[in-house]
Every structure is written in C-alpha cells, then in structure tokens.
Amino acid sequence: xxxxxxxxxxEEESPLPFPDLPPDVVEMKVKEGSKxxxxxxxxxxxxxxxxxxxxxxxxxxxxxxxxxxCVEIMKRKLGGLHQVTKVRYKTLLEVWENQDPLPGGRAQxxxxxxxxxxxxxxLSRDPLDPNQTGYQPPEPRHGMEPQLGQPxxxxxxxxxxxxxxxxxxxxxxGLELG
Amino acid sequence: xxxxxxxxGSMGPYGALDRGYGRRRRxxxxxxxxxxxxxxxxxxxIADVFVTSRTDFRAQLRRCQRLLGAGGGSAMGRxxxxxxxxxxxxxxxxxxNLALQLQAAAHGALWLHASTSSVxxxxxxxxxxxxxxxxxxxxHIRVCREAPCA
Numbered sequence: 196x197x198x199x200x201x202x203x204x205x206e207e208e209s210p211l212p213f214p215d216l217p218p219d220v221v222e223m224k225v226k227e228g229s230k231x232x233x234x235x236x237x238x239x240x241x242x243x244x245x246x247x248x249x250x251x252x253x254x255x256x257x258x259x260x261x262x263x264x265c266v267e268i269m270k271r272k273l274g275g276l277h278q279v280t281k282v283r284y285k286t287l288l289e290v291w292e293n294q295d296p297l298p299g300g301r302a303q304x305x306x307x308x309x310x311x312x313x314x315x316x317x318l319s320r321d322p323l324d325p326n327q328t329g330y331q332p333p334e335p336r337h338g339m340e341p342q343l344g345q346p347x348x349x350x351x352x353x354x355x356x357x358x359x360x361x362x363x364x365x366x367x368x369g370l371e372l373g
Numbered sequence: 374x375x376x377x378x379x380x381x382g383s384m385g386p387y388g389a390l391d392r393g394y395g396r397r398r399r400x401x402x403x404x405x406x407x408x409x410x411x412x413x414x415x416x417x418x419i420a421d422v423f424v425t426s427r428t429d430f431r432a433q434l435r436r437c438q439r440l441l442g443a444g445g446g447s448a449m450g451r452x453x454x455x456x457x458x459x460x461x462x463x464x465x466x467x468x469x470n471l472a473l474q475l476q477a478a479a480h481g482a483l484w485l486h487a488s489t490s491s492v493x494x495x496x497x498x499x500x501x502x503x504x505x506x507x508x509x510x511x512x513h514i515r516v517c518r519e520a521p522c523a
Contacts, residue, residue: 259466263510267491280487282469282514312469314512316489331488 199291199305207286211251213279213317221247225254225262234265242273248320255285255313266316270334277323278316278331285313420453424460424468437475441483441518456516461492462509472514486515 211222221241223234241247250269254262270276286308293303317323323330420440424433440453456475460468469487476483491508 256466259469260462260510263465263489263512264491264508266489267508267510271491278489280489282472282485282487284473312466312473314469314487328484328486329488 198294200294201289202292202304203290205288205290206255207288209285211253212281212283212315213251216249216251216317220249220251222251222253223265225252225258225265227256227258227261229258229261231261231265231268235268238265238269239272242269242320250318251315252318253313253315255287256311259312259314262314262316266318269318273320275333276318276320277333278318279323279327280329280331281315283313283315284310286310418453419455419457421457421459424458424464424471426464426467430467430471433471434474434478437471437516438478441475441479441516454518458514458516459511460514461511465510465512468512468514472516475516482518484515484517484519486517488513488515 211220221238223238225234238250238252242250252262252266266278270278287310289307289309291305291307293305297303325332422433422437422440437456437458441456442452458468458472472485472487476485490511490513492511493506494509496507
C-alpha cells in the first residue's frame, strides 16, 4: 500500500433524508476546510433577504462538528427555528493509483469504498412534525436564560462543565483559601 | 499428634475438618444470598454514556452493547431500555459512528433520536480579567429499543 497514492475522492450522491422538502431548498454542504464566516454569510442572506423558510446543513467526517456549529449559530441568531437531525453513513469513493509502473505500462488503480458518519440538519421557520425522530423544538428566547444555580440544558448533559461554570462565575479570580 | 490420632485420624491439622478452609466450593451454595426483588414500577432505566475521543472505540461499543443487552441495567434489576450518547467537539463524529454501529449490530432494531446543542466553555482570563466565552458543539443521541422515543 505504500506504493499507492490517493488521487481522487468523490462522494456517492444520496437524496436528503427529509421527505416533503421543496425542490428548491438550499443545501449547505459543509466541508472540512469551509470557513464558518462564508457559510453563515450565505445562509443568513438566504434566510433573511430571500425569505426562505427552510434550509439544510449537511456534513460528513471531520466536518460534522462544523456543521453543528453553523446550525447553532443560525438558531441563536434567528430564533424560533424548528430542527430535525438525521445521522447516517455516507459512502466516499477513494481512487488510489499505483506509483510503480506495471509491465504493460498502464496505471493500476484501486477504488476504496469508505463509510464515514454524516449528519443532515433541517432548520425550518414553519412547524415540523414533532413525532418524527430527530425533531427538536425551538429554544426559548434570550429573556428566559437560566439564572445562577439553575443549570442550563447543556450543563445537565455535561455536569463537570456545570461545576466549572458555577465556580468561575461565583469566584472569577479563582478560589480564595483563607 | 496423639490428640489428633485420638479424634480418629481424620481431624488433624490438615485433616477433614481443615479441608474446608481455603477451598472453592463447587455447585450451588447451600444458602444463596437473597437479593431485593426488582422494582416493578418507576421510570425505565436510562444509561448515559459520555463519548471521548481517547477511549478505545471497540471498548466503547462493547460497553454500550452490554448496557443495552439483557441484564445491562443490573443495578435496577431490569435491562436498560434507552441509551443516551453524548459527544462534545472532536468526539461528535465518533458518537455518531458509535450510534450507527449499535444500530447496525442490532440489524436496524434500534431507533436513533439525535439532537444538537452548544456548550459554553470558559477560557483562561484575559488581561483585563474579563471572561471570553467560547462555544463548542455537542450532540446527544438517544438510542431506543422501542419505536419512537421523541
């Protein structure tokens, strides 16, 4: 395998896992090297200036985290968005080429099918079916933020962060012993 | 030794009476320990799994399968009906992979309900003593054995 070099990577086209989507829905395909600023400028313009009601973010592999980040930024900026999250595998086709020339003089190619985890997130201004798997209702607006002593939802999932968060809020300079 | 010989020759320091100590019994114990009966009511057992990028993936998969399998919720006396996988930052793709592998191993008999959130992480203080909040993305996947868990 050390004589092979990856020459091309392509994705297998697969339809979006959301039924009943309008055909002209915007799909933001987030890549590993995409800039969040560029993605958000385009997506926010579509939602605010063009008045679109729905948008889809999708990403695979190491771009999954960036995809979620974009969605969270959009939810925070716009508010009142309904969300449906789907996870699945996406098949990548990698073409590897042998560096050593064959006796016949032709190149020897190897195609590798690789399954990588991917995520597709639908954001909608219109209400969605709350009974479908992956549905997430809009979060309450900023006036309903939890006070000190009332952990936020994310703190409930990561309790060690709640402890650190409370500690730093109460004692910004750190613990004073004596 | 005369004392032991007077007891019949079988109760010496290493005789029949001493033979019971330090030896593992075979077969069922005469009086099995009585366990409290499992609770018949109450909330269904739910297990939370925090996925990290440093732990061995196969170990995490085995742990989840053991939790979901029969007797997984042994502390409650009932099997776990729902697993909640939490992944933060770099561990998000691995969390999705774990959930999909669990579903594939169960031949599609598991339901995945994914939701996302952001977690505020507070970094080291800057010069002015002000805190600069930084958000990190997180995913939470509920793995249910029964139909919709929304």
